[in-house]
Amino acid sequence: MNGTLHDDRIAVGGDAKQRYYDGRGYGRPIGGNEIELSRVEAAHLLFRGDLEAVVTDTGATLSFKSFFTQSARTDSGFAQRFLVYADLRDRGFYLSPALDGWPGEDTNEAVDFTVYPRGKGPTDTAVKYRITVVGERKPIPAAELAGLVLAVVDEESELTYLESAEPSFDGSSLYDPETTIEGALIGDRVICWDAPEHVYETGFYGQPLSGRAAIIDGAIQLSLVEAAGLASIDRLTLTDITDSDDSYDAIVARGREVEGDRFDRRLTVYQTLRSNGVVPKTGFKFGADFRTYNNVESVSNLPHSEHLIRVVSPEHAFDPKELSLDVRLAGGVRKRMVFALTGANETITWLSVSRLTP
Amino acid sequence: MNGTLHDDRIAVGGDAKQRYYDGRGYGRPIGGNEIELSRVEAAHLLFRGDLEAVVTDTGATLSFKSFFTQSARTDSGFAQRFLVYADLRDRGFYLSPALDGWPGEDTNEAVDFTVYPRGKGPTDTAVKYRITVVGERKPIPAAELAGLVLAVVDEESELTYLESAEPSFDGSSLYDPETTIEGALIGDRVICWDAPEHVYETGFYGQPLSGRAAIIDGAIQLSLVEAAGLASIDRLTLTDITDSDDSYDAIVARGREVEGDRFDRRLTVYQTLRSNGVVPKTGFKFGADFRTYNNVESVSNLPHSEHLIRVVSPEHAFDPKELSLDVRLAGGVRKRMVFALTGANETITWLSVSRLTP
Structure with missing residues (x-):
């Protein structure tokens, strides 16, 4: 079966809705049995051999190789998005591009894909991950990260998934x-x-x-x-x-x-943690501002510390490589990496980031 | 026994040479049985109760507490040097300040203490460590690090020792x-x-x-x-x-x-490693530029990679906290952290840094 390319969308007719959309979560229905695919979806079907070719407005017939090359040359993020899309498909997920009017539509502009829970697809409402795809060289504004999964494509095309969430401190050290x-x-x-x-x-x-x-x-x-x-x-x-x-x-x-x-920012974080019953001590040996203890009864019987905290300004943009470093180190010492976004004497936005295997 | 303070040196008479210098490696002889101590040494003897007091030019008698406070207020690095000196003494080492004309004298200005092998002292010629003391907030020029042990005093006065050396690659992947x-x-x-x-x-x-x-x-x-x-x-x-x-x-x-x-610098490092039979692959997951393999026979039978490499410019100054982060992570994954100092198309200075327990 072939698709027809027009304005970055690939229309497929025949029994496409049943075959690709209902059965396997590709594309969106556009009436009758017809569906349209985003470029990434079409490339994946070509890659798998489930679609034979894409025919352009000018009548050219593109195989996976030529369609991939053409797409990647007209859209600098295409190759990275394709790698992530293919990886998540391989892991058994259905996912949709987060485009306006598509099943994966998301209010956050930074989201590239909406991933459904295993066994679910675009006709369900449940969402498992909201994915933002970035190359390792692109800084990511801290403020955009909350609630997202960052899929970082490194220079050798390997993928690292980083999940961000709001941390919960459960301090009793008052x-x-x-x-x-x-x-x-x-x-x-x-x-x-x-x-x-x-x-x-x-x-x-x-x-x-x-x-x-x-x-x-x-x-x-x-x-x-x-x-x-x-x-x-x-x-x-x-x-x-x-x-x-x-x-x-x-x-x-x-x-x-x-x-x-920096002192004012660190002090704001220190005092906030203390007043919530959490004990911050230096995180220097871990390259962080603080390591924290939820429950200190005595130093001679010290529990494991749960979090590593790095204080950054609200305008901070993460270098993916530095983020990877922090998260990897925290994981290696069985702690959770937390970023405290704050200006001096301002409220704090907490962001925990951890590695995810989808 | 008391010491007499004059120009930042504390003279001690009586049987001081035999008691403090010959027997335990404090100070330097200045004729007869008299020795002089640096402030750090005198503070340590006061701290241990081995010296009773230091008498100033004006006749004031200082205990450990007042001598420590006075010293720390006139010399901003004093408290940090004292902590390191006391720690190394506790670990069973004799050490001397690296001052001109002192037994610990060193041609590198950055050196603070010369540490002798266990069981040896200032009358021997062997040197175990050359120590530079820094606070966690002070950047350290990369070019100064070679062959030194950095003793970093963090904000809570805990110590981290980082040893730098020239790495050896033993590549056979040609x-x-x-x-x-x-x-x-x-x-x-x-x-x-x-x-x-x-x-x-x-x-x-x-x-x-x-x-x-x-x-x-x-x-x-x-x-x-x-x-x-x-x-x-x-x-x-x-x-x-x-x-x-x-x-x-x-x-x-x-x-x-x-x-x-950065691309030119990284490429210089990549090509140099390859031409030495070492295979560099991305170090992204470890927050580094490369991880390297000395001996790759085949990817399906890949050995453990030995080094993590970060490429920095020759003028780079390490933030001690970032250095601590890199070295800690590398240690956690059983690799050695190596810094490649290079400008574009220039020679490379290699520096490996690892954590040390003296």
């Missing part, structure tokens, strides 16, 4: 020191020479100033976000500054000095 | 297609509709254009670096361009179009 401790602002950290043991042991604030050979009893070092967090709830004052508001200001000023605007 | 194949430049890849099977199966060039359900026999997709690599050795011409030099130029032009200067 520790309060219940006393105001005193610290000295020294460089880019705060040293408390005489903090109650529970500040570290139960609250998991700071790090003891100790080695294997010696301990200065009660001395802990706080990071600047930890110190600002404690000062903001009136639990820390700086040496020589008895007012906690002034102490907070002094710590934040130091934070901006060493880190610029 | 495949040559021995025929010129033809490909079509389509977008950011080249499709060869009719390549001999061994191009992929033995040479590990490209990726078959196939799915589980169908295969176009002999069709492979090449990345632009793979295609340029094959064209550069006269093994690929583009459809409609029969001269391989012109084909090479056309592929490189497309590479620059989609990737800018």
Whole structure:
């Protein structure tokens, strides 16, 4: 059977509706038994040998090879979309292009394909994945990612699926020191020479100033976000500054000095997590801003940390390779990668991204 | 016993040479039994209680706490160097500051400490590690890293040691297609509709254009670096361009179009590896430019890939957090992280970085 190409759509007659659409989820009906196919769908049917050729307006007869080449040369995203379409078909899914008026239609412009649950097709209403196809060189605005599956085609045409969702934190670590401790602002950290043991042991604030050979009893070092967090709830004052508001200001000023605007964004995230019962600690060893613990009862009995958090600005665009790096690393250490999108002192949009095998 | 502070050096008399220098590798002799200590060394002796106090020019007597605070406030790197010094001492090493005229003296300005092998000290000549101490917020010029151990102090005062060395590749994959194949430049890849099977199966060039359900026999997709690599050795011409030099130029032009200067740098690295018998394939899933195989006999019997490679410019400065991320990920997948420093068409400086537990 042949299709007829006109305006980027391929019309197929005969028993096409029954054969391709009803039976296998290709195209959309356009009256009677006729259907029209998008270029990607037509290419896939040619590829499988289920369609013999596509005939153009000028009467040329195109095989898979020539149709594929022509399509890829007129539409720079075609080859990538074809690879993803074919892969999802191979995995046993029916899917439709998310074009206006098509069964896969989606309000989000970034969506390329709507994938139905296994065993379902375009005549059902259920949606399994909403897919955005990108090449590895194309930055993706963070704000566009929510609820989508990103299908990244790398330079060697291998596919990586990344699913983004809203993370749920389930924090129960609502520790309060219940006393105001005193610290000295020294460089880019705060040293408390005489903090109650529970500040570290139960609250998991700071790090003891100790080695294997010696301990200065009660001395802990706080990071600047930890110190600002404690000062903001009136639990820390700086040496020589008895007012906690002034102490907070002094710590934040130091934070901006060493880190610029990023400090405010990171502090917003730190405080939000703490106030939700989640304990953020440095994620440096994982290349992230924070690793987080939902339930800290004591440091000597520390649970596995659940999330890695990277703080980015709301305008951030992900480089797919960096995203792949973050997500791969998080998966390797059994944590979920979360991005906190925020400007200074603004609300936070949370986005978790994980690898998906469709 | 007390020390006397003058010009950032702490002189200690009595039996100090025997007690601190000969016996435990602190300081340097300055005549008779007297030694002088750097601030970090003196702070460590105070911290351990092995020195009682440091007396200043003005007669003030400083304990560990006041001496530490004073030192950290006059020298922004002091607290970080102290943490690293104390950690290495805890791990059983003797080490000296790398100051001119001191036992740890080093020609590289970036070195902070010279660490001796366990059981050795400043009177021996052997060196175990040359340590550079940095905070997590300080970028490190790539060119300075070779042969050093980077001790990164993160914001919570935890330490990460990263060792850099020259990697050795031991490649034996000297495949040559021995025929010129033809490909079509389509977008950011080249499709060869009719390549001999061994191009992929033995040479590990490209990726078959196939799915589980169908295969176009002999069709492979090449990345632009793979295609340029094959064209550069006269093994690929583009459809409609029969001269391989012109084909090479056309592929490189497309590479620059989609990737800018980075394409030339990546191509230099790709070609150098191939000509050394090492097979580079995309490192996208690991967030790197390439993963490499030393010995590919056939794709169906592929060995573990040994290295992850990131291509950076010679002027690149590493953000310690990004470096930590790369090295951590590579370690997690049992590969070594390698940075290839190169401008376009220039020589390459190779730098492998791995995590170290001293």
